[in-house]
Amino acid sequence: PLVPAFHEALFDDNKDHRAVLNIGGFSNLSLIESDRPVEGFDCGPGNVLLDAWIQSQRHESYDKDGAWAASGKVDPELLKKLLSDPFFLTKGPKSTGREVFNLGWVHHHLFQLPTLAPEDVQATLLELTALTITESLQTAQAVTKELLVCGGGAHNKALMKRLAELLPDTEVNSTEKFGVDPDWVEAMAFAWLAHCCLEGVPANRPTVTGAKGRRVLGAIYPA
Template identity: 70%
Template sequence: MALYLGVMSGTSLDGLDIALVEQGEQLELLATLYLPMPASLRQDLLALCSSGPDEIARAALAENHWATLAAEGIRQLLAPGISVVADFRRRDVAAGGQGAPLVPAFHETLFSHLGQRVAILNVGGFSNLSLIERDAPVHGFDCGPGNVLLDAWVERKRGQAYDADGAWAATGVVQADLLHALMSDPFFAGSGPKSTGREVFNLPWLDRHLAGLPAYRDEDVQATLLELTARSIIDSLENAQQGTEALLVCGGGARNGALMARLGQLLPTARVTSTSAHGVDPDWVEAMAFAWLAHCCLEGIAANRPSVTAARGLRILGAIYPA
């Protein structure tokens, strides 16, 4: 038996998720810790999502701040110093891959026993799908914005970090013209492998679309952004995998009742549930994935999937920093 820690901040940048797991015949979640992201670090990381002066120096300082925060959390779960595995994306990129998403192989490990056609959906700042079919390589890709635009809009208009349970979005009316304009972005037309981030989908991107349209109520924009998230997910799923039997949702979006309800309406032929219905807390799936990636690196197991990232072949991911 071996213990591994997974540390994940994700594109929402609200905090660090740290998961302590035991890797035996099965992966068992032993303990968890959440550390809120300091406001100064969050602003530094957000600023680095667009070009600006002194980027290398600012990135190094932000990296050190992030590492210090992670170390503080790790010490609360484990006392001794430990070896660190990091930088999981670089070897996939060197092999011609996109370096993302990295979690489909882990999703396959956890959930491949559930049915003939299963989809695992992570909704963090961005949404990504893992498509699992019996006797076929796992497939996966980013769908587009998850919570990133919803969070940004509610913060701008109401001073809130997020729209709890999608309650504010539920008071608005989806605006068809705005939705059509947003969905016309070229990213949504691609079938994958594909990945995206804040450098593409952000408030300036939304503002450019709003500038050419009539003024909408703030809650109507929020409702339309929630519809954008749901539609981009289901459109991507139906284009890539026909006859999905179950859609399992993890990440912060699994706590958004309005989003979960809309996903169920758009995919009535499948069971749409949180991963908690299958014994895995949706808040910790991604942190657990990085603990698993560390295990794979140390054991010499390839953890990328060319069918997901378009890399030229399987690669052992990660760089090892001994204790």
């Protein structure tokens, strides 16, 4: 992930035990502590499966506020099968994409079960997203006082509510609390990366990418 360095630059105000969660198609965490370099990794699916399922079942582009998921019930057997994917058993730092988690992946697991109500599948996919985020966070950082959420998933009220339930000792907020629209954070990050490139400032974090050292990222091609 390229964004954790920006999360550190924007949200590190010398408060310990903070994490930044981006929920786009996939969910990824940045762990911010004053006494160690920022760490970052993917947790798993964010909106990608929720969007794909509602598009296939209701021809809607996304589940507004998570209302459809909230109308269903989590199916324990489906959830167990989804969580058995090898990606979730691997410790971070790690990264994934649509080549792994997609609608075909969902159908592969559904074919092994009795027919489920579509809204129950959606509820289970939301639970998968919430659980894999919280388990990733708790494994990587024993104490998290504040979780700042950005990306489209910050608007999913059902998902935000579930995260707060699963993390009772953590304050879960949108980045709006910092005056930053959650929809703008990723665009701001890449503008910051471009600025660092122009200024010759290293913008990678070896603890995130596994690089051998700090490097200036990107290239400049004059017209």
